[in-house]
Amino acid sequence: MSAEPSAATSATLRFVDEPSALAVLISRCQAGxxxxxxxxxxxxxxxxxxxxxxxxxxxxxxxxxxxIQEVFVQVFRSLRDFKGQSKFTTWLYRVTVNVVLMHRRAxxxxxxxxxxxxxxxxxxxxxAADEEVARQARMAAFYRLLNRLSEKKRTxxxxxxxxxxxPSEIAATVGAPALTVRTRLFYARRELAAxxxxxxxxxxxxxxxxxxxxxxx
Amino acid sequence: MTDSxxxxxxxxxxxxxxxxxxxxPIQWAALEQELFSELEGQAPSASGLAPRRSGFPQSGLAWGxxxxxxxxxxxxxxxxxxxxxxxxxxxxxxxSARTWTSPNVDNAQxxxxxxxxxxxxxxxxxxxxxGKWVLSSGGEATLLRRDPLVMQLAQGExxxxxxxxxxxxxxxxxxxxxxxxxxxxxxxxxxxxxHVHVDLMRGEVAVSSLGAGRQIFPLRAPAxxxxxxxxxxxxxxxxSGTLVGAKAASPNELARANETRGAANLExxxxxxxxxASPPKKLxxxxxxxxxxxxxxxxxxxxxxxxxxxxxxxxxxxxxxRDCLYSNVAKNGHPLSSKFTTQARLQVxxxxxxxxxxxxxxxxxxxxxxxxxxxxxxxxxxxxxGAELFRRLEIDLSxx
Numbered sequence: 001m002s003a004e005p006s007a008a009t010s011a012t013l014r015f016v017d018e019p020s021a022l023a024v025l026i027s028r029c030q031a032g033x034x035x036x037x038x039x040x041x042x043x044x045x046x047x048x049x050x051x052x053x054x055x056x057x058x059x060x061x062x063x064x065x066x067x068i069q070e071v072f073v074q075v076f077r078s079l080r081d082f083k084g085q086s087k088f089t090t091w092l093y094r095v096t097v098n099v100v101l102m103h104r105r106a107x108x109x110x111x112x113x114x115x116x117x118x119x120x121x122x123x124x125x126x127x128a129a130d131e132e133v134a135r136q137a138r139m140a141a142f143y144r145l146l147n148r149l150s151e152k153k154r155t156x157x158x159x160x161x162x163x164x165x166x167p168s169e170i171a172a173t174v175g176a177p178a179l180t181v182r183t184r185l186f187y188a189r190r191e192l193a194a195x196x197x198x199x200x201x202x203x204x205x206x207x208x209x210x211x212x213x214x215x216x217x
Numbered sequence: 218m219t220d221s222x223x224x225x226x227x228x229x230x231x232x233x234x235x236x237x238x239x240x241x242p243i244q245w246a247a248l249e250q251e252l253f254s255e256l257e258g259q260a261p262s263a264s265g266l267a268p269r270r271s272g273f274p275q276s277g278l279a280w281g282x283x284x285x286x287x288x289x290x291x292x293x294x295x296x297x298x299x300x301x302x303x304x305x306x307x308x309x310x311x312x313s314a315r316t317w318t319s320p321n322v323d324n325a326q327x328x329x330x331x332x333x334x335x336x337x338x339x340x341x342x343x344x345x346x347x348g349k350w351v352l353s354s355g356g357e358a359t360l361l362r363r364d365p366l367v368m369q370l371a372q373g374e375x376x377x378x379x380x381x382x383x384x385x386x387x388x389x390x391x392x393x394x395x396x397x398x399x400x401x402x403x404x405x406x407x408x409x410x411x412h413v414h415v416d417l418m419r420g421e422v423a424v425s426s427l428g429a430g431r432q433i434f435p436l437r438a439p440a441x442x443x444x445x446x447x448x449x450x451x452x453x454x455x456x457s458g459t460l461v462g463a464k465a466a467s468p469n470e471l472a473r474a475n476e477t478r479g480a481a482n483l484e485x486x487x488x489x490x491x492x493x494a495s496p497p498k499k500l501x502x503x504x505x506x507x508x509x510x511x512x513x514x515x516x517x518x519x520x521x522x523x524x525x526x527x528x529x530x531x532x533x534x535x536x537x538x539r540d541c542l543y544s545n546v547a548k549n550g551h552p553l554s555s556k557f558t559t560q561a562r563l564q565v566x567x568x569x570x571x572x573x574x575x576x577x578x579x580x581x582x583x584x585x586x587x588x589x590x591x592x593x594x595x596x597x598x599x600x601x602x603g604a605e606l607f608r609r610l611e612i613d614l615s616x617x
Binding site for chain 2 (some may be wrong): 033034039042043049050054055068069076142159160162166194197
């Protein structure tokens with residue numbers, strides 16, 4: 001039986017067995033090799049950046065790098081405790097989520113400033129610029145609503161809907177039963193949908209999106 | 218549709234838009250420097266790692282490597298210093314790994330863990346056996362393994378020209394959680410913040426995920442592909458801009474694909490995955506601007522299955538399976554309306570004939586016999602090695 005990749009697009013095939021590469025890298029990190037930790041950082045930094053950004057939204061722009069750094073400091077400190085009983089990414093996500101949640105809790109005790117959506121390189125050409133403004137407004141509104149969800153619901157919503165993790169992966173990440181995760185997800189969606197009706201930027205815009213989708217299909 | 222489900226659908230549409238939003242640019246080099254400065258300042262007890270001498274923890278292995286590196290430098294350094302100025306690493310990152318910034322590097326001089334930082338100009342790494350690979354200006358990569366040689370692309374673009382005929386799995390590029398494995402080929406990998414782009418000029422590569430699941434996207438030249446950082450989804454394109462294969466991971470995309478293409482085109486091990494509806498134009502325009510020599514490469518029998526032929530074969534299999542199941546399943550006088558889902562394993566030989574076919578769960582014996590009769594002439598196309606395919610088949614048994 002061939003062990004090479006040889007199938008069509010979405011087939012799952014046996015492949016050159018490489019699962020140990022990450023394990024080797026982790027054990028090198030645990031043994032104290034700085035370059036191994038650097039490789040680990042390079043390998044996973046963008047996934048961490050994405051989760052942090054998606055959990056906090058556009059307002060995280062200014063603190064994104066600090067939080068990524070904090071995540072990897074925590075990883076560095078705790079990596080020795082990683083026994084390989086779960087997937088490394090699951091463990092890393094847990095660290096990342098905890099860092100973000102700690103950050104949010106700390107931020108609650110500080111004065112909050114509502115940041116208006118800023119145009120990032122909005123195209124100067126009429127319709128395109130309008131669309132970009134609308135898009136950024138929707139993003140900001142979406143995160144406003146997301147922030148109104150409870151911490152637990154928000155976390156499972158982000159990890160599932162935006163990061164694509166399965167309920168069981170999220171369960172391992174947040175330390176809750178998969179059924180609880182599904183329940184939180186259900187209520188998070190429902191609450192968001194209800195809140196959207198009262199949000200000026202989202203009350204009608206998604207309908208336009210739906211219309212566009214129907215036209216496309 | 219109820220108001221409630223309509224609202225949920227709106228949430229999902231919005232989520233898709235949020236997902237498409239890119240993470241703001243991050244100054245990775247500065248962040249890395251700051252992080253490692255901070256880690257050097259961590260107390261050993263706080264870090265939980267081995268006590269270290271110069272900030273960063275050093276294990277016995279690291280000291281051993283340092284001693285070995287010292288010995289290598291002592292023995293071979295004179296020749297290197299006098300004859301290969303361009304090959305010298307610009308700085309010693311640690312005792313066990315170095316950072317190369319010079320434009321020409323002999324791979325024989327490199328070690329696992331070495332970094333390549335093309336700050337101002339390209340870095341060309343040559344290997345007498347494997348060929349050469351060029352890290353474009355602005356790129357950053359690390360040598361992860363020696364055999365097979367694995368370059369980890371942290372950022373930027375890497376163009377590899379690998380000597381043909383060395384056998385499979387001799388060279389690979391990893392970008393984020395995506396691996397591009399090579400068998401005698403010319404290809405380019407470009408990593409951006411949210412995806413990995415692969416241009417294949419000659420030969421074949423297989424793009425796969427480093428994580429669980431091992432989704433495989435085989436590319437046969439000339440072709441290009443865009444993949445998620447973990448290769449959980451991706452699109453593969455022919456030079457004409459034709460989409461020849463794709464996977465995506467969102468339920469919405471699945472729904473869209475169902476609407477636009479029909480269930481027969483769904484092919485995935487992941488129920489969330491789907492075939493995307495239309496290719497972005499920018500990709501096809503990139504491909505039509507491919508260098509002339511890329512198109513002058515003579516046609517050859519592919520090493521493994523041609524992607525579109527394999528897809529067509531599986532589609533034909535699904536159609537036959539549907540007919541056989543529908544005609545052999547007792548309907549009790551009522552229209553049958555359900556879906557049958559099974560995992561299929563197909564073994565295809567070099568002539569493209571199907572030599573083995575297994576389903577789990579299996580079909581009813583009558584349906585299975587019917588199917589095997591119907592697919593006797595099914596051919597997946599010629600290849601050098603044939604292939605083994607694993608597919609999750611969803612067979613719609615609703616009346617036509």
